[in-house]
Amino acid sequence: MDVARLASALIQIRSENPPGGSTADVVAFIGExxxxxxxxxxIIxxxxxxxxxxxxxxxxxRLLLCGHVDVVPPPSPPTTGRTTPPIAGRLPTVTSGEEAPPI
Incomplete structure (x- = not known):
């Protein structure tokens, strides 16, 4: 399992709240x-x-995991220094020993 790719895929699924958007897509993804x-x-x-x-x-x-899958909307205007949209889910290329570039 590639945790970075899993996180990247999850980030790309819209589940913003407010305005109270649906979490159906992200929950379906996790179910799959x-x-x-x-x-x-x-799914209930x-x-x-x-x-x-x-x-x-x-x-x-027995395991109980209680969390949420909705996220806050990205700032408007976008955060200074960002080079990609917050939900792009892009994985930076990093060589061993290097610091990850800003996304």
């Missing part, structure tokens, strides 16, 4: 990722696009 790992899951839909993702495991397995 869990499917690829063989983790059983289901709520009015306004606020989805919950519930996973189930084998007997005796």
């Amino acid at each position: 990722f869990l499917d690829s790992l063989g983790v059983k899951n289901r 839909s709520h009015p306004g696009g606020r989805e919950n993702l519930v996973t189930t495991g084998g007997a005796g397995s």
Whole structure:
């Protein structure tokens, strides 16, 4: 599993709140990722696009992860020094020992 690529893909999915946008797309993405790992899951839909993702495991397995998948909107005007949109999800190329360039 490439965590950087997973994070990059997640960043590119719009889930801004406010204005109260839907989290359906990002929750569906996470559900599909869990499917690829063989983790059983289901999505519980709520009015306004606020989805919950519930996973189930084998007997005796217990894990509760409570988090959120919505994000605050990017600043307007854009932050000084940015060279890409905040949701671009671009991964900088870094050679060992180098500092990552600003994104």
